[in-house]
Amino acid sequence: MFTGSLMVSNIKALEKPIVYIVDGDHKLLDSLSKLLCLHDVIVEEFESAEDFLNTKLRTRAACLIVEVNLPNMDGIELLEHINSLGLRLPTIVLSSSSDVSEAVRAMQADAIDFIEKPFLVNTLIEKVLHVIEQA
Amino acid sequence: MQNNQTKHVYSPPMVHVVDDDEAVLDSVGMLLDSIGLTNTCYKDAKVFLDAYSEAEFDKQNGCILLDIRMPFISGIECQHRLEEMGCRMPIIFVTGHGDVPTAVEAMKSGAVEFIQKPFREQVLIDSIQKALQANLKDQKQLEIIKTTQAKLASLTSRETQILEAVVSGKANKVIAIDLHLSQRTIEIHRAHVMEKMGVKSLAELVKVVIDASPTD
Amino acid sequence: MPEPDKTILNQMLSYKAGNQETIEDANARLIALLDAAVDALIIIDGKGKIELFNSAAQKMFLYTSQEVLGKNIKLLMPTSFSVEHDKYLSSYLSSGEAKIIGKGRKVRGKKSNGEEFPIFLSVGEVKDSSHIQFVGIIRDISEQEQDKIEAQESRERLSHASRLSSMGELAAGIAHEMNQPLSAISSYAQASKRLLQSPTQNNEEKVVAALDKICDQAIRASDVINRLRTFVKKRVAQRESVALNGLILETVNLAKVDTRILDHEILLDLNYINKPKLLADPVQIQQVLLNLIRNGIDAMEHIKGAPLRIRSQWISDNMIEVSVIDCGHGMDAETSCGIFNPFFTTKESGMGMGLSVSQTIIHAHGGNIYFGPSQPNGCIFSFSLPAKIISQENIEK
Numbered sequence: 001m002f003t004g005s006l007m008v009s010n011i012k013a014l015e016k017p018i019v020y021i022v023d024g025d026h027k028l029l030d031s032l033s034k035l036l037c038l039h040d041v042i043v044e045e046f047e048s049a050e051d052f053l054n055t056k057l058r059t060r061a062a063c064l065i066v067e068v069n070l071p072n073m074d075g076i077e078l079l080e081h082i083n084s085l086g087l088r089l090p091t092i093v094l095s096s097s098s099d100v101s102e103a104v105r106a107m108q109a110d111a112i113d114f115i116e117k118p119f120l121v122n123t124l125i126e127k128v129l130h131v132i133e134q135a
Numbered sequence: 136m137q138n139n140q141t142k143h144v145y146s147p148p149m150v151h152v153v154d155d156d157e158a159v160l161d162s163v164g165m166l167l168d169s170i171g172l173t174n175t176c177y178k179d180a181k182v183f184l185d186a187y188s189e190a191e192f193d194k195q196n197g198c199i200l201l202d203i204r205m206p207f208i209s210g211i212e213c214q215h216r217l218e219e220m221g222c223r224m225p226i227i228f229v230t231g232h233g234d235v236p237t238a239v240e241a242m243k244s245g246a247v248e249f250i251q252k253p254f255r256e257q258v259l260i261d262s263i264q265k266a267l268q269a270n271l272k273d274q275k276q277l278e279i280i281k282t283t284q285a286k287l288a289s290l291t292s293r294e295t296q297i298l299e300a301v302v303s304g305k306a307n308k309v310i311a312i313d314l315h316l317s318q319r320t321i322e323i324h325r326a327h328v329m330e331k332m333g334v335k336s337l338a339e340l341v342k343v344v345i346d347a348s349p350t351d
Numbered sequence: 352m353p354e355p356d357k358t359i360l361n362q363m364l365s366y367k368a369g370n371q372e373t374i375e376d377a378n379a380r381l382i383a384l385l386d387a388a389v390d391a392l393i394i395i396d397g398k399g400k401i402e403l404f405n406s407a408a409q410k411m412f413l414y415t416s417q418e419v420l421g422k423n424i425k426l427l428m429p430t431s432f433s434v435e436h437d438k439y440l441s442s443y444l445s446s447g448e449a450k451i452i453g454k455g456r457k458v459r460g461k462k463s464n465g466e467e468f469p470i471f472l473s474v475g476e477v478k479d480s481s482h483i484q485f486v487g488i489i490r491d492i493s494e495q496e497q498d499k500i501e502a503q504e505s506r507e508r509l510s511h512a513s514r515l516s517s518m519g520e521l522a523a524g525i526a527h528e529m530n531q532p533l534s535a536i537s538s539y540a541q542a543s544k545r546l547l548q549s550p551t552q553n554n555e556e557k558v559v560a561a562l563d564k565i566c567d568q569a570i571r572a573s574d575v576i577n578r579l580r581t582f583v584k585k586r587v588a589q590r591e592s593v594a595l596n597g598l599i600l601e602t603v604n605l606a607k608v609d610t611r612i613l614d615h616e617i618l619l620d621l622n623y624i625n626k627p628k629l630l631a632d633p634v635q636i637q638q639v640l641l642n643l644i645r646n647g648i649d650a651m652e653h654i655k656g657a658p659l660r661i662r663s664q665w666i667s668d669n670m671i672e673v674s675v676i677d678c679g680h681g682m683d684a685e686t687s688c689g690i691f692n693p694f695f696t697t698k699e700s701g702m703g704m705g706l707s708v709s710q711t712i713i714h715a716h717g718g719n720i721y722f723g724p725s726q727p728n729g730c731i732f733s734f735s736l737p738a739k740i741i742s743q744e745n746i747e748k
Contacts, residue, residue, distance in 0.1 A: 095235075098235050102244060103235045103238045103242070107243065108242070116236075149374070158531065159538070161535070164537075165539065165542040168542070169541075169543075169545035203718075204613065207613070207614060207655065231531045252530045253533045254534070254537070
């Protein structure tokens with residue numbers, strides 16, 4: 001099981017954690033990437049849900065950050081899809097449209113958090129680092 | 136096997152409605168009545184919490200419709216207190232003031248749904264049905280765990296030792312050496328354990344024991 | 352009263368003995384003085400006939416000297432004043448009582464084209480002359496008056512902006528207040544629909560009851576809107592007779608839109624025996640009180656259950672004081688100094704205009720706004736206003 005391999009052995013703990021970001025906003029991808037790199041985190045960027053799903057997911061990925069509004073499949077559908085595959089990937093959902101029902105859907109899909117844009121980037125970085133620590 | 140099992144008396148699921156607005160409370164009560172959902176209305180969180188601590192609502196299948204903005208004890212505060220009291224009834228927040236941070240907090244604290252007023256009755260009905268089903272499942276699970284734990288408690292200390300050894304995959308021969316007993320003694324105890332636990336195979340035994348251990 | 356300058360008079364007297372040239376000089380000087388003056392200088396006789404009309408007067412009133420000499424001064428006054436003027440003249444001449452002489456007064460003048468304008472008039476009597484004469488010095492104060500009006504309008508706009516800002520801050524609360532009755536209406540309606548599917552008498556009765564309640568809720572929703580509308584409307588401040596107790600109750604209702612109020616009790620300690628009546632602009636006073644209430648709640652934000660007290664008491668025969676008392680953490684010295692300054696705020700949201708505007712409003716009403724510490728902790732914010740006791744016959748049971 002995927003979850004089984006995520007229960008890391010001591011050796012793996014020395015490798016850098018990976019964070020996936022799925023968001024069409026280049027500027028945001030850029031700034032988040034740079035900031036996370038400063039904290040010794042490897043960031044992989046994707047512009048759409050499809051791009052993300054087509055990539056082979058790494059087993060030691062610690063966190064997923066996904067925007068609700070994506071070109072085709074939306075961020076929450078992506079999260080639901082990942083869940084249905086039996087994968088447990090701690091996810092933080094971002095949204096450029098602040099909608100309560102969207103937030104509820106995301107949380108029902110077991111997201112760790114739901115953050116409206118615009119937001120304080122540092123707050124997000126802190127949350128991501130916290131998630132990585134917990135792994 | 137115990138003979139005096141609890142009889143299951145069917146009582147309809149109860150929807151507990153908590154809202155400080157008189158008109159909202161009255162109208163939701165009327166709506167639930169018209170749908171045929173038995174309900175009790177409380178005019179604020181304190182009244183509900185007092186009632187909860189006296190009766191034991193969660194023996195019965197039910198769910199809670201909780202407003203957020205209420206005087207002195209808010210909906211979120213009430214949710215926390217219920218959790219402290221060990222209440223497992225699903226909570227559906229129904230609020231006239233929904234903003235994303237509040238919704239996220241409510242969901243993080245374990246609410247199953249967060250509905251904004253005014254709502255379409257179908258949305259409310261669907262949420263209630265979902266909550267009641269989930270609650271029923273949860274209650275059944277709890278029942279099983281309780282029964283299994285009772286069975287585990289009925290084992291003697293020797294039987295417990297052997298159960299642990301068996302479940303961790305040790306062969307009878309190894310257990311005999313570890314416990315300085317004869318293999319024959321081990322086999323007898325093992326059979327007793329299987330009988331008391333009500334299982335027929337090792338696989339079943341392992342499953343029953345795992346299911347009974349706390350998951351949260 | 353200062354002695355009139357007799358230099359020129361003495362000069363003229365000493366030269367009167369025979370020097371035609373010096374008389375011409377004196378005349379020339381007078382004419383120069385009259386023409387150089389920026390203010391209008393007019394001389395009239397005892398009956399009001401114009402004898403002298405300097406060039407400033409000509410420019411101001413748009414008449415040439417010839418057009419007015421010999422005519423009555425009433426020509427230069429709007430009808431309302433002119434009717435009074437004859438009376439002033441005759442009353443002074445008979446009684447010697449100066450109503451305007453030596454004092455100066457703001458009145459209105461009328462130009463040749465009929466245009467009225469505000470003027471400042473000072474009047475003196477020409478003493479030791481051949482006949483009764485009065486001299487008037489007139490200053491056109493149109494510009495100052497215009498400035499005053501603009502300043503007033505500016506204050507109104509600021510006051511309005513501040514009210515809008517308060518309402519903006521309460522937007523979430525307002526949405527909530529509207530959603531409650533709407534939700535009730537929706538639920539009653541949907542319930543009724545279902546009940547009508549099995550039309551028993553019992554169900555029909557329930558539906559009728561529900562429909563009544565729907566109407567009530569609709570009124571409730573519109574009440575919320577109306578209360579807010581009155582508050583945010585752009586308006587010219589109007590003074591009217593206001594029962595203070597009722598105004599305070601209404602303001603507390605308005606404040607309830609702010610949900611944080613749910614966590615606090617509001618205790619009223621009003622004067623029900625000698626009920627105060629104000630001559631004030633109700634919306635503006637409401638604005639001040641709402642501001643103080645919200646500040647009080649802010650101060651007690653993390654202290655659940657703490658009450659907010661609103662008290663009114665007579666501090667003299669004709670001044671009523673309204674106080675808002677919180678039990679928060681009180682204020683430090685730094686905050687105390689700046690608190691009435693515009694844009695001063697210790698909060699994350701809000702313009703910081705609240706107390707500054709409140710101060711302007713209270714001062715304009717002839718009152719004072721002040722604050723001090725409360726025991727054992729917290730603050731008392733108070734404002735005083737001129738007030739009367741509502742007369743006995745109006746007291747309800």
